[in-house]
Amino acid sequence: VFDHECNKTVDVREIGTIIRSLGCCPSEGELHDMLAEVEEEEPTGYIRLEKFLPMMTKVLMERRYRPIPEDVLLRAFEVLDANKCGHLTKEELVKYMTEEGEPFTQEEMEEMLSAAVDPETNTVRYRDYITMMVVDEN
Amino acid sequence: EGCGYLGSIKAAILIQRWYRCYMARLEMRRQYALSIFQSIEYAEEQAQLQLSSFFTFMLDHFTHLNETDTGKDKKKFNMKIPRTIEVPDSYHGPRLSFPLTVADTNSLLHAFKDQQHLHARYVLQLLHETKKLLKQMPNIIHLSTSYSKEITICGDLHGKLDDLLLIFYKNGLPSEENPYLFNGDFVDRGENSIEILIILFAFLLVYPNHLHLNRGNHEDHIMNLRYGFTKEVMKKYRSHSKKILNLLQDVYSWLPLATVIDSKVLIVHGGISDTTDLDFLNLFKRNKHMCLLHDGVNSGPLLEAQYLESNVRMPSVPSELTAKEWKQVVDILWSDPKNQNGCTPNKVRGGGCYFGPDVTARLLKRYNLKMLIRSHECKQEGYEISHDGQVITIFSASNYYEDGSNRGAYLKLNPDLIPRFVQYQVSKCTRKQTLHQRYIEWSALKSLREKLYSRRSELIAAFRQYDPNYTGRISATEWASAVESVLHLDLPWRTLRSRLVQLAPDGSVEYLSCFNDLEIEPVQPALVETLYRYRTDLEIIFNIIDKDHSGLISIEEFRQTWKLFNSHLKIDIDDESIDNLARSIDFNKDGSIDFNEFLEAFHVKEGTAW
Numbered sequence: 033v034f035d036h037e038c039n040k041t042v043d044v045r046e047i048g049t050i051i052r053s054l055g056c057c058p059s060e061g062e063l064h065d066m067l068a069e070v071e072e073e074e075p076t077g078y079i080r081l082e083k084f085l086p087m088m089t090k091v092l093m094e095r096r097y098r099p100i101p102e103d104v105l106l107r108a109f110e111v112l113d114a115n116k117c118g119h120l121t122k123e124e125l126v127k128y129m130t131e132e133g134e135p136f137t138q139e140e141m142e143e144m145l146s147a148a149v150d151p152e153t154n155t156v157r158y159r160d161y162i163t164m165m166v167v168d169e170n
Numbered sequence: 171e172g173c174g175y176l177g178s179i180k181a182a183i184l185i186q187r188w189y190r191c192y193m194a195r196l197e198m199r200r201q202y203a204l205s206i207f208q209s210i211e212y213a214e215e216q217a218q219l220q221l222s223s224f225f226t227f228m229l230d231h232f233t234h235l236n237e238t239d240t241g242k243d244k245k246k247f248n249m250k251i252p253r254t255i256e257v258p259d260s261y262h263g264p265r266l267s268f269p270l271t272v273a274d275t276n277s278l279l280h281a282f283k284d285q286q287h288l289h290a291r292y293v294l295q296l297l298h299e300t301k302k303l304l305k306q307m308p309n310i311i312h313l314s315t316s317y318s319k320e321i322t323i324c325g326d327l328h329g330k331l332d333d334l335l336l337i338f339y340k341n342g343l344p345s346e347e348n349p350y351l352f353n354g355d356f357v358d359r360g361e362n363s364i365e366i367l368i369i370l371f372a373f374l375l376v377y378p379n380h381l382h383l384n385r386g387n388h389e390d391h392i393m394n395l396r397y398g399f400t401k402e403v404m405k406k407y408r409s410h411s412k413k414i415l416n417l418l419q420d421v422y423s424w425l426p427l428a429t430v431i432d433s434k435v436l437i438v439h440g441g442i443s444d445t446t447d448l449d450f451l452n453l454f455k456r457n458k459h460m461c462l463l464h465d466g467v468n469s470g471p472l473l474e475a476q477y478l479e480s481n482v483r484m485p486s487v488p489s490e491l492t493a494k495e496w497k498q499v500v501d502i503l504w505s506d507p508k509n510q511n512g513c514t515p516n517k518v519r520g521g522g523c524y525f526g527p528d529v530t531a532r533l534l535k536r537y538n539l540k541m542l543i544r545s546h547e548c549k550q551e552g553y554e555i556s557h558d559g560q561v562i563t564i565f566s567a568s569n570y571y572e573d574g575s576n577r578g579a580y581l582k583l584n585p586d587l588i589p590r591f592v593q594y595q596v597s598k599c600t601r602k603q604t605l606h607q608r609y610i611e612w613s614a615l616k617s618l619r620e621k622l623y624s625r626r627s628e629l630i631a632a633f634r635q636y637d638p639n640y641t642g643r644i645s646a647t648e649w650a651s652a653v654e655s656v657l658h659l660d661l662p663w664r665t666l667r668s669r670l671v672q673l674a675p676d677g678s679v680e681y682l683s684c685f686n687d688l689e690i691e692p693v694q695p696a697l698v699e700t701l702y703r704y705r706t707d708l709e710i711i712f713n714i715i716d717k718d719h720s721g722l723i724s725i726e727e728f729r730q731t732w733k734l735f736n737s738h739l740k741i742d743i744d745d746e747s748i749d750n751l752a753r754s755i756d757f758n759k760d761g762s763i764d765f766n767e768f769l770e771a772f773h774v775k776e777g778t779a780w
Binding site for chain 2: 048
C-alpha cells in the first residue's frame with residue numbers, strides 16, 4: 033500500500049502507520065527504537081523491506097507491543113477522571129493529551145476532539161467514546 | 171497504576187498509544203479505499219478505449235439507419251443559428267440575450283442554484299457563440315499576470331456544480347479583476363455537467379480575456395457516453411439532445427489544448443511525454459480532432475456482421491489526424507507524473523505516458539519554463555506537489571469518489587508565480603470523521619466485490635489451478651496472485667483479503683466465499699455474469715438505439731445489437747441463449763424491452779453480511 037515507487041522501499045515517515053496497522057501498538061518511544069534498528073547508517077529517508085522484514089517478524093513472533101484491550105483503556109480514562117463522574121471535560125482531556133506523556137500535536141488533538149466530544153454537553157463521555165471506536169474497528 | 175501524578179502520566183501515555191494505533195489503522199484503510207477507487211476508474215478507462223471504435227460505429231450507423239439526414243445534412247444544420255426553436259411562455263428559466271452580459275451570468279447562476287434548466291434554444295445559441303469565439307483562439311494560449319494581481323486556476327470539476335459554486339463563493343465570480351483558468355474535465359460523473367459548461371461558456375463570452383479553458387480528456391463524446399454526460403443531456407433535453415451533443419463535439423474540438431502564463435508556467439490537463447513538442451502543438455489544426463479516442467492509427471481488421479437486414483462492416487473509423495498529431499494531443503491530455511525517472515506508456519489508463527522528473531526537467535529547460543500545472547488525478551488534499559516542486563496537480567472536485575473521499579482545491583498564482591492553495595470540501599452531511607471513513611471504505615469494497623463477481627468464472631478457474639483436489643482452500647499468496655492475474659488492478663490483495671473473503675482458522679483462504687454475499691436473480695449463470703460485466707456498455711448502446719428516449723427498444727434491435735457486440739468482443743454466447751433472454755425480458759410480450767427493467771434484473775443485491 034505504501035510502496036509508491038514499487039521498489040520495495042517506503043518513506044520513513046510512514047513506518048509508524050505500517051507497524052501499527054500490522055496490529056502492534058508501540059508507544060512513540062518504542063517506535064523510535066524500532067526505527068533505529070531498520071534505518072540505514074546514513075539515513076536516506078527511505079526504509080528497505082529487506083531490513084524491515086526480519087525486525088518486524090521478530091516483533092510479531094514475540095508478540096511485542098500488543099494492542100490495548102478495551103477494559104485497560106477504560107481504566108486509563110478512569111484514572112484521569114479524578115472526580116469519577118463518568119466523563120472528562122474537554123479542557124481536561126486537552127491538558128492531559130497535550131501536556132503529559134507523549135504529547136499530541138495540535139492536529140492529533142483536534143481530530144480526537146472531533147469524535148470524542150459530545151457536542152451537547154461539551155464533555156468527553158469516555159465510555160461511549162471507547163465503545164464507538166471499538167465498533168468502528170470491527 | 172493507581173494514584174497520583176505517576177498514574178496519570180501512565181494513563182495518558184496509554185491513551186495516546188492506543189489513539190495513534192487506531193489512527194494509523196484508519197489511515198491504512200483510507201489509503202487502500204482510495205487506491206481501489208482509483209484503480210477501478212483507470213481500468214475502466216482502459217476498457218473504454220478498447221470499445222471506442224465499436225461505439226463510434228454504433229453512433230454513426232444509427233444516425234444513418236434511423237434518420238433521413240445524411241452526414242451532409244448534419245453539417246448544414248450545425249452552420250445554422252437555431253432560431254427556429256420556440257421557447258414557450260410557460261418556460262420560467264433564464265432567457266439569454268446575445269451578446270451576453272453580467273446580467274445573463276447572474277441569472278444563470280441564480281437559476282442553477284434553484285435547480286432549473288436552461289432551455290435548449292439558449293443552450294444551442296450559447297454553444298454556437300462559444301464555438302465562434304474559440305475558433306479565433308490559438309492551440310496554446312499565452313497569458314500574462316501583469317494586469318491583475320492573481321489568476322485562479324481550477325482543476326477537474328466533473329459536473330459537480332456545488333464545488334464550482336463554492337469556489338465562486340470563496341473566491342469571487344470571474345471578472346476583469348478576477349481572472350480564472352479551468353483546466354479541463356468539466357463534465358462526466360457529476361450530475362450537473364451541462365450546467366457547469368453553460369456557466370463556464372457564458373463567462374467566457376462575457377469576459378473572453380479573463381476566463382480561460384483548457385481541454386481535458388473528458389471533453390470527448392465517447393468518454394461522455396460512458397461516464398454519464400451524454401445520459402444527462404439526453405435526460406434533460408430529450409428531443410433536442412442530439413443537436414446539443416453534436417454541436418458540443420464541435421465546441422470540444424475547438425477548446426485550447428494548453429495555456430502558458432508569463433512564458434514561465436505551462437498548464438495542461440494531463441501532463442507531458444518525452445516527445446512533447448510545444449511548437450508543433452501550437453501549429454497544427456486542432457479542430458480536426460473530433461474525437462480523441464479515435465485511434466485512426468490503429469487500423470484493425472474489418473468486422474462484418476449481419477445487422478437488421480443488411481450486412482454492415484465495422485471499420486476502425488479513420489481520423490483525419492496524423493499519428494504524430496494524435497500522440498501529441500493524447501500525451502498532454504492523458505499522461506500522469508511518476509516518481510521514477512523515465513517515460514513509459516500509461517498502460518493503466520490506456521493512453522498517454524507516465525513521465526518522470528527527468529522528463530519534466532528537460533521540457534521545462536527546453537522551453538525556459540518554471541513549472542507545470544496539471545490536473546487529471548484525484549488527490550486526497552485537492553492538490554499535490556511533485557517532481558521537486560516542478561509539477562503541481564490541482565483537482566477541484568471534492569468528494570469525487572464518495573462523500574468524504576477527498577478535498578477539492580484551487581490555486582492562486584501571483585505575478586511572482588508562487589502558488590497559493592485553497593482547499594475546501596462540499597459536504598451534505600455532518601457525519602463524524604470515523605463514520606465517514608467507514609462509509610467510503612464500504613463503498614470502495616462494494617465496487618471491488620462487484621468487480622470480483624463480474625469475473626467469477628475466470629477467477630474460479632484461476633483458483634482451481636492452485637487447488638486441484640477441490641478442497642475449497644488455497645493459501646493467501648496463491649489467492650492474491652490468482653486475483654491479480656485475472657483483474658489486473660494492482661491492488662494490495664493480501665491486505666484486503668480479510669475484507670473480501672472468508673479465512674479458515676489456519677489463515678488459508680476459502681476462495682468461493684467472496685461470491686457468497688451477492689445475490690443476482692439467475693437467468694442463466696454464465697450469461698448473467700457476462701451481462702453483468704458489460705452492463706455499462708449495454709446501457710450506452712441502449713441509449714444510442716433508443717432515439718426517442720422512451721426507455722424502450724424493440725426485441726429485434728436488442729438481439730441484433732447483442733450479436734454485434736458479441737462478435738466485436740468475441741464473447742461466447744450462443745444465439746439461442748440470447749433469444750431466450752430477449753423473450754424472458756419482454757414481460758408483456760409486445761415486442762419491446764424496457765431497458766431499465768432489464769437493468770434492474772441485474773442489479774446486485776448485497777447480502778446482509780455487510
